[in-house]
Amino acid sequence: MRGKDHSRRLTVLMSVILAVGILAGSALAQFAPELRGPTDPMSDVEADPIPRWVTDDVRQMRAYPEQPPVIPHSIQGYQLSVNTNRCMSCHNREFTQGSGAPMISITHFMTREGQMLADVSPRRYFCTACHVPQADVAPLVENDFVDMIDLGAKPVGSE
Structure with missing residues (x-):
């Protein structure tokens, strides 16, 4: 019992x-913010216009350490396939002086084990897996991030 x-x-x-x-x-x-769209997913809803890409070629501040930089120009029509990577025509080491583009990071020439390669690592070849163009749109969710420097943190050895 x-x-x-x-x-x-x-x-x-x-x-x-x-x-x-x-x-x-x-x-x-x-x-919670409403990010799903209309409550009836099967209803006809007019699509928002395609946003304009930010194409001012101004480097953006990174939001956090190790963030891949955003692409500050249009990549419309860029070919990115197993045989061709148009990004490399400006960002590869040999072409940066003529193009004025920043060279890709040295980490893009390393294997997973840290072995240096003569050319871009196959795992780093498809740029848009990490790097994205920036659209001129309002954020979906407000961001109130404050950088450590703005909070009063001082670099090591500055005192």
């Missing part, structure tokens, strides 16, 4: 926890 009473209490406790979880989830959902 005692075992049944224990399992019944456990069942009631689990039901209460589940109910509280569902209520909390629905309460938090009202504060």
Whole structure:
């Protein structure tokens, strides 16, 4: 008899926890930004216009260390295939002086084991896997990120 009473209490406790979880989830959902679009996914909705790409060739500040830089120019019509990579016609070491483009990082010439190669590593060949052009659009979610320097952090040895 005692075992049944224990399992019944456990069942009631689990039901209460589940109910509280569902209520909390629905309460938090009202504060979450709506990113899914219309509530009826099968309804006809007019598409937003295609955003303009930022093409001012100005290097953007990186948001965090090790962030791949964004592409500050249009890549419309660039061929990027196993046989051709148009990015390399400006960003490869031999062509940067003539093009004025920054050279690709030395890490792009390394294997996973850190072995240096004479040419771009096959795993770093498809640039748009990490680097993206920047569109002139409002952010989906507001960002209140504050850099460490803005918080008053001083570089090591500056005191």
